[in-house]
Amino acid sequence: MSAPLTTQPGFTRALAAVRGGEIGLLRAVALDLVAVGGGDALQGLRIEAIGVLRAVTGPSSVELQAHSTSDGGATTFLGRAGHGVVVNAHVSVVAGERRECLRATIRLVGTHGSVLVDLLRPRLDVRTAAGMRHPSFGARRAEVSPGDAAEALTAIAASARSGQTISITW
Amino acid sequence: MTDHGMPLGIGIVGVGGIALSHMAALRTMTSAQLVAVCDVDASRAAEVAHAERCEGYGSVEALLADDAVEAVIVCTPNMTHEALGVQVLAAGKHLLMEKPLAMTPAGARAVANEAAERGLALAVGHSHRFSDQSVAIREVIDSGEIGTPRFVRVVMNGGWIWPGWQAWVLNPALSGGHSLHNGTHLIDLASWWIGEPATSVFSVGQHATSESLEIYDYLVMELGFANGASAVCEISRGERPRSASYLELTVVGTKGVVSREWDAEGVLAWTDTGLTAWAADGFAERVFVRELEAFVASSRSEAEVIPPVSAAIHAVDVAAASETSLREGRTIEIGASV
The missing domain is CATH 3.40.50.720 (NAD(P)-binding Rossmann-like Domain)
Structure with missing residues (x-):
């Protein structure tokens, strides 16, 4: 991914829907980010994940339980934010030459509706005899401040190691 | 006989x-x-x-x-x-x-x-083990194409709590709660695709329709597995609008991802009721026919029962632990005897 996910036009539209009450009060958020690359890609993806979730929930405390694979290639967590919003995310990296994400979706569930955003879109499907490619298009909005994810990521790793729920703030 | x-x-x-x-x-x-x-x-x-x-x-x-x-x-x-x-x-x-x-x-x-x-x-x-998509996903996993599964996301969200749910379903003493009543479907799929039983569960619930509900009509269960894999199982009957119906199945492996959404291969229809997605033809019917054909075969000792009884017991173990997690707000270890 080149530009931050928080600037993706589908995501900023969904955020506007939440802030405008189009889906009622926010109840839950589910995020999946799966990329191709090496270990450095994973750390970048984790920071992206916290940034996206913070953009949705706002600064909040979160009580969560995390899991990670022994090789550290995949992390999942489920928790409840201080204002009651259920938050869960999966972030992992598939080993290979770095390229576009395999999966990047976020779902925002409200009391009166929900929004599913494919963070890899909008894009074109170009099919030729040589194969397919998917050039993206669309204007990106101003980036939401990414904030500092380091403390949250450290706590998430601690929860995965201990098998216990922990409380973090993002 | x-x-x-x-x-x-x-x-x-x-x-x-x-x-x-x-x-x-x-x-x-x-x-x-x-x-x-x-x-x-x-x-x-x-x-x-x-x-x-x-x-x-x-x-x-x-x-x-x-x-x-x-x-x-x-x-x-x-x-x-x-x-x-x-x-x-x-x-x-x-x-x-x-x-x-x-x-x-x-x-x-x-x-x-x-x-x-x-x-x-x-x-x-x-x-759900017998649906076209579940079988297809399992085939992709078995082929090794996505490597070893390390994350499963199963989402079955709908808005039909009323009039679809009867009084006994809403009473946890009679239904066992949402984890038992519907959650067992998701637990079974997750364990089947990961390829081993879950070892822990942490659950978060909401009373989406009304705070007076005794069950959590919105429920998310996070399963942990001994091999380090995890699963998020999300199930809701309290979505709005009431016509909402969303199912998502995703398996992330060490080499790739397989995923699909409920009606992604079906038909998009614009009618006077708005945009709707219709499932593939015969989808629902095939599920029950396959389930019953498998049952007949096992009754005649021609095939093993699907799912294995141990998996059905495991689904109850995890669901019961999930209800405990909801009550106590902590991660529950699943019995080692499973």
Whole structure:
């Protein structure tokens, strides 16, 4: 991914829907980010994940339980934010030459509706005899401040190691 | 008792909503035949029996005394499953129990033990294993194309809590709570795709429709596995708008991802009710036919039961632990005996 996910036009539209009450009060958020690359890609993806979730929930405390694979290639967590919003995310990296994400979706569930955003879109499907490619298009909005994810990521790793729920703030 | 040249004689206990799906499947099958139904509402049983051209009884005892009944599908509320399951098996009939197998881990084992001691087939209606998409996903996993699964996301969200849910479903003492009533479907898929039982569960719930609900109509369960894999199982009956229906199945492996959304391969339709997605033709019907064909095969000792009884017990173990997690707000370890 080149530009931050928080600037993706589908995501900023969904955020506007939440802030405008189009889906009622926010109840839950589910995020999946799966990329191709090496270990450095994973750390970048984790920071992206916290940034996206913070953009949705706002600064909040979160009580969560995390899991990670022994090789550290995949992390999942489920928790409840201080204002009651259920938050869960999966972030992992598939080993290979770095390229576009395999999966990047976020779902925002409200009391009166929900929004599913494919963070890899909008894009074109170009099919030729040589194969397919998917050039993206669309204007990106101003980036939401990414904030500092380091403390949250450290706590998430601690929860995965201990098998216990922990409380973090993002 | 079973003559392999003849259709397996099926009796259905309880002729509520889910029984209609089983009856519809049976009408299309040649390997099994509906021979009797019973219900606590004898007039309802008689009405269904007339329509299905089979016997109708007002009691389980009467149905079990019918020699034409070789196997029984129990379609009654959850709190009856353990006692009815043992009763059916004690009568020497093969059993397909609608999920969950029982309301408690001990109850699930009691039914399983009865089947094992009598050498009878015991299947549990984890019907999602038989859907086109579930089978296709499992085939992708088995092919090794996405590597070793390390994350599963299963989402089954809908808005049909009313009028679809009856009073007993809303009462955790009678249904076991949302983890037991519907959550077992998701737990079963996650464990099946990861390839091993879960070892822990942490759950978060909401009363989406009303704070006065005694169950969590919105529920998210996070499963942990000994191999480091994890799963997020999200199920809701309290979505808005009420017509909302969203299912997502994703498996992330060490080499890639397989995923699909419920109606992604179906039909998008713009009608006066707005944009709707229609499922692929015959999708729902095939689920129950496949489930019943597998049950018939296991009853005739021609195939192993699907899912294995151990998996059905495991689903109850995890679901019961999930309800504990909801109450206590902590991660619950699943018994090592699973």
